[in-house]
Amino acid sequence: MAIDCLVLGAGQEVGKSCVIASINDKRIMFDCGMHMGHVDHRRYPDFSRIPRPQGTGFDRAIDCIIITHFHLDHVGALPYFTEVCGYGGPIYMTYPTKALAPLMLEDYRKVMVERRGEEEQFTADHIVECMKKVIPVDLKQTVQVDKDLQIRAYYAGHVLGAAMFYAKVGDTAIVYTGDYNMTPDRHLGAAQIDRLHLDLLITESTYATTIRDSKYGREREFLKAVHKCIGGGGKVLIPTFALGRAQELCILLEDYWERMNLKVPIYFSAGLTIQANMYYKMLISWTSQKIKETYSTRNAFDFKYVTNFDRSMIDAPGPCVLFATPGMIIGGFSLEVFKHWAPAEKNLITLPGYCGVGTIGHKLMSGKPTKIDLDKDTQIDVRCQIHQLSFSPHTDAKGIMDLVKFLSPKNIILVHGEKPKIAILKGRIKSELGIPCYDPANNETVSIPSTHYVKAVASDTFIRSCSHPNFKFSKSSMEDGHGSSFKLGNSAPQLQVSDERVAEGILVIEKSKKAKVLHQEELLQMLGEKENKVQFAYCCPVRIGNLEETKSTDITSTNDKLSMTDGSLWLQILFARLSDEFSGGNIQDFGEHLQVESFRMSTCLKETCPYRIDETLQGNRSELVFFCCTWSVADEKIAQRIISILKNFGSSAVKRNSLVPIG
Amino acid sequence: MKFTCLRKGGDFHCPPCHILDICGFRVLFDFPLDLSALTAFSPVPTSFNCSLDEETSCCPRSDVKKRGNIGKPVNANDLIFAEPFYKTVNNLHLWNAAFIDVVLISSPMGMLGLPFLTRMKGFSAKIYVTEAAARLGQLMMEELVAMHMELKQTYGAEESDFPEWMKWKELELLPSVLGEIISGKDGEELGGWIPLYSAVDVNDCMRKVQRLKYAEETCYNGTLVIKGFSSGLEIGSCNWMINCPKGDVAFISSSIFVSGHAMDFDYCALKGNDLILFSDFSSLNAAENLENDFSVRSTNDLSPLRSLYEADENLEEREKLAFLCSCAIDSVKTGGSVLIPITRLGIVLQLLEQISALLDSSNLKIPIYMISSVAEELLAFTNTIPEWLCKQRQAKLFSGEPLFDHVKLMKEKKLQVFPAVHSSNLLMNWQEPCIVFSPHWSLRLGPVVHLLRHWCGNQNSLLVLEHGVDVELALLPFQPMAMKVLQCSFLSGIKSQNVQPLLEMLQAKFVLFPEDMKQISFPKANSFSVLCYSENETLRIQRLKECPEVEIAMDLAAKFNFKKLKQENVNVTRIKGDLFIYHGKHQLLSGNEQANSKCRPLLHWGSLDLESLLTALSKMDIKATVERGMSDSDNDNVSVVHVHEPNRAFIEIKATSTVITTADENLASLIFEAIGTLMDGV
Secondary structure (H helix, E strand, O other): OEEEEEEEEOOOOOOOOEEEEEEOOEEEEEOOOOOOOOOOHHHOOOHHHOOOOOOOOOOOOOOEEEOOOOOHHHHOOHHHHHHHHHOOOOEEEEHHHHHHHHHHHHHHHHHHHHHOOOOOOOOHHHHHHHHHOEEEEOEOEEEEOOOOEEEEEEEOOOOOOOEEEEEEEOOEEEEEOOOOOOOOOOOOOOOOOOOOOOOEEEEEOOOOOOOOOOHHHHHHHHHHHHHHHHHOOOEEEEEOOOOOHHHHHHHHHHHHHHHHOOOOOEEEOOHHHHHHHHHHHHOHHHOOHHHHHHOOOOOOOOOOOEEEOOHHHOOOOOOEEEEEOOHHHOOHHHHHHHHHHOOOOOOEEEEOOOOOOOOHHHHHHOOOOOEEEOOOOOEEEOOOEEEEOOOOOOOOHHHHHHHHHHHOOOOEEEEOOOHHHHHHHHHHHHHHHOOOEEOOOOOEEEEEEOOOEEEEEEOHHHHHHHOOOOEEEEEOOOOOOOOHHHHHHOOOOOEEEEEOOOEEEEEEEEOOOOOEEEOHHHHHHHHOOOEOEEEEEEEEEEEEOOHHHHHHHHOOOOOOHHHOOHHHHHHHHHHHHHHHHOOOOOOEEOOOOEEEOOEEEEEEOOOOOOOOOOOOOOOOHHHEEEEEEEEEHHHHHHHHHHHHHHHHHHHHHHHHOOEEEOO | OEEEEEEOOOOOOOOOEEEEEEOOEEEEEOOOOOHHHHHHEOOOOOOOOOOHHHHHHOOOOOOOOOOOOOOOOOOHHHOEOOOOOEEOOHHHHHOOHHHOOEEEOOOHHHHOOHHHHHOOOOOOOEEEEEHHHHHHHHHHHHHHHHHHHHHHHHHOOOOOOOOHHHOHHHHHHOOHHHHHHHHOOOOHHHHHEEOOOOHHHHHHHHHOEEEEOOOEEEEEOOOEEEEEEEOOOOOOOEEEEEEEOOEEEEEEOOOOOOOOOEOOOOOHHHOOOOEEEEOOOHHHHHHHOOOOOEEEEOOOOOOOOEOOOOOOHHHHHHHHHHHHHHHHHHHHHOOOOEEEOOOOHHHHHHHHHHHHHHHHHOOOOOOEEEEOOOHHHHHHHHOOOHHHEOHHHHHHHHOOOOOOOHHHHHHOOOEEEEOOOOOHHHHHHOOOOOEEEOOOOOOOOOHHHHHHHHHOOOOOOEEEEEOOOOHHHHHHHHOOOOOEEEEEOOOOOOOHHHHHHHHHHHOOOEEEEEHHHOOOOOOOOOOOEEEEEOEOOEEEOOOOOOOOEEEEEHHHHOOOOOEEOOOOOEEEEEEEEEEEEEOOEEEEEOOOOOOOOOOOOOOEEOOOOHHHHHHHHHHOOOEEEEEEEEEOOOOOEEEEEEEEEOOOEEEEEOOOEEEEEEOOHHHHHHHHHHHHHHOEEO
């Protein structure tokens, strides 16, 4: 099982966003956009590449479609796909997107058919039918598409209702960002998402290499240009699409008008924008915090200075500001007004940051043309001012990196950006964050592994045992301490306490039963068996050297040593030595024995001990002390180390003549 | 898991209140106020004579009151003449508020008592409310505080926290009807009375509230995954689902399948939980009133006018509204005004639409007024929350129309909104006859008191009340009443006949059901078992899930070293990692500890066969002989295997222990390995 991402659009380009993500055999289509720059088959994603059973529609090939926002490069191909190609499954989008997408689609269809005279790809009815299949979702609403597939929308800024979508199948989770903005603007908040555990993040990268400065400076520039123009009695033409930018600029202008006490009229060219404001008013909860807080006294989309424009007013004298659709001056009313206003020097035309190739907007932006050819017969003198808006509702490179760092996904796919810029960002992500990153071209597939968990049940005893404190005390000895500067407090080494709770248990799999994690103690009970304790034992002989010296050197408070049995006396000597030399664990002194984990050691006074190996020891038996050690296999390492320390005692003790282990 | 019902449900305005102990956390469901108890207080000085103008000027205090004896019919002078107190959930006193971990609010009405809770010392629980309910609840609380402040001005400042009327001497003098409202049947409810919170308390409370989107999943302490699904009762009201390692629980509050304004009861989302806490008491209240959904009465004539039975709940509700509208129109036609102190938002919004439509179609130009300090905000708010409305309203969004008609009505000035009766705008625009919506339904607070004083003598005027209000008591201060009174009940929960099929469909293992609603019988062959609960009794619930589930990370699982046991079909492996609880699930992830390269069994069981051991050892080129039958001090049978080559070693073998002794570490490992092949171990 894996995640396969087939990029049908917006791979190393901007336009016709469409990614087919198969997560553990669930297939989701993220966005279904169209390309504004093409008029042939390239305008739509190549849906034929979606694997499907022969001769059927796409119902069984795709589990659901998710649309992130209402821009045409994200939703433009949807009616074509659902109604013409044939898809009847669920489509998810946020409430604002469901409300506004049909306006965009219908507007686009009209422009295509009525103005450009193209053959229509889908009809008005197709749009209506398509929208009927749409299930609206709220932000953060957790939608169970089916038993295994869960999706959730997060606020993305960008345009009203734009959302990033989280999708989870089993234990595998991905996020598809759509377009987003990490800084709030006039009417929308900044993108917001939870810290999710993600296998894959698919993010837009329109401004993969741009770092933008403050927005306010650029807004001021725009306002200054407008003010200057109307101050000189000129007319300002703002060609925009009905939704999104129009509202943002309008809020900006309203605010400015209010502050500067301006009386120059602001017009909306078509009913569409007025109608769009109606939607905005109802969808106030999707806007920025500031607008939300003030709506009950004054809805920010109740524009005070804005009135409807009438065709007859085009040549009326006096200054004014006019919002006219469509944007980029691709035709329609904005073109009509352009023809009238462009020849006058005092007029101003503002253009958005991006204009498609071939549009008049694009021609105006490239250089400073004095003449524009509309068609063979018409030529327009352009003498007016041109101002290009430089603020954009997309995140910049810093924002992308911030989001990536915040989410720390296991893999990243970059889409919706120009090829060279994407490649640079990809390199940055790989080198700075060490996250595998891909930038597939259109129609390429990226495969990445997915996360799975093994499911089991756990016994209460096991769960409880995991939460038991597991304190470990260690003295930070001077040898591995940080330096000699602290040596002054030598006599009292610092006690370090750690509490790393380790879950340790036994996984049992019985036929036809769920795998179960048990605590060790429960296993035998379950099996009905008795433990057979397998242990190691070794009765270690140590030769006694100069006893008196040892006593005086190793044990300082020896006044009442008579009260100690011989055995415990030797043990005390050993304890003192081990505390010095052994660092692998916490030695506990129980009086009769010493213990480190399961390793136990006591003085053996028996004549014959079953754990004594070397029966034939050389030398005087009275010079030997036996330390009987037992341990279980888990602490073999500790045992080996302690015994080897005993052996090292031997060599060092030869000089000091105290304890000499033999073995 | 433990469950305690602190207060069983009253009507729509006073939802029940419970505490659930789950996964070691205490969850409080709702914290309402019993505003119907306000009727025990006098709205204005009783000696007052009805006139709008006089009222605003000054209010003579009647300090000497005559009190009727117990048993006698209550009279207006019996009402408590003091700044009203408010009745909260009394039984919460038995709990320490500081020990509550989570508060789940299921409707705007369910949060009216919340400021009392949040200002308590040590209170630190997380409060989850849907964003719509939070907004509506806040507006309701703000309105309550504003109305109370207005009343307080009439009475003047209270001298102490323990008012005169609360003294036993005074309480004993109260007529039984009032006595029961104040102190309950046994006097135990007296502790629930408390002076109203302030606007500051409300603000503090709202700051502590965690607002949730529709069906937003939230996680408390990694353990409880909490989600709210619409209940259909009111905008923003919801049923809660709690998933935790111990089981899945659904809390069903009063729910309406098909609503005329709010999003419908989403019962499908509640399917397949282990436990259902059924907390819809509405059919209990409805049961006794089935006969008279409607009753129009003049003051003395209490005969029911009309009753309605329809299978289709929504149709039935719509007919009720239609009837109500027609009554209102009849009144205005005769020159009387209509006073509607109903505050159920859904009813108000729908009545606004229907009455104005009816006025239009009857060619009547009668103004509609809405008087409330929060009305403007409330109406603006309702038009911005398509996510919480029913399908038909959402469809309006998608076609670009306002969600409710009141937007248009306000624009056309057919509906005028004023913050108070004394606002200058109102005085300038006031026309009679008119239709007025204004709080409060208890007829003790708010603009309705003034208007009722004004119209109570007018026989052409109409007062519309909700069922559940004790009409006699409520109207007492306004007697004699010439005004017509229309009382009507609205659906406020699951109808009793739908309860059983609903529960059947939800497929839970257990259902906690109110003892008081036992009249709803469940067939013996239920798929679920029913546990009955009653007020103030703690119910222990047996474990819902056999065992908690745990998810084991793949990289950890990849290191599994399964061992097949001698017992058929059992495989075991040791597992070691870090246990986390994330999003209500236990997860076992590989810790930072290095896994042991050697995977040797640490635990053995069974007995060791000597012959096999010798064979196994000899295969490893270890030469050994056996010494049997010795008895040690504990009288255990001990055998010792002596190993001669490659080094000296002993293996001491008893029934339940085996000890390997050798100075040669390698040999020790080899012998251990040999033993491992002969015994089961892990």
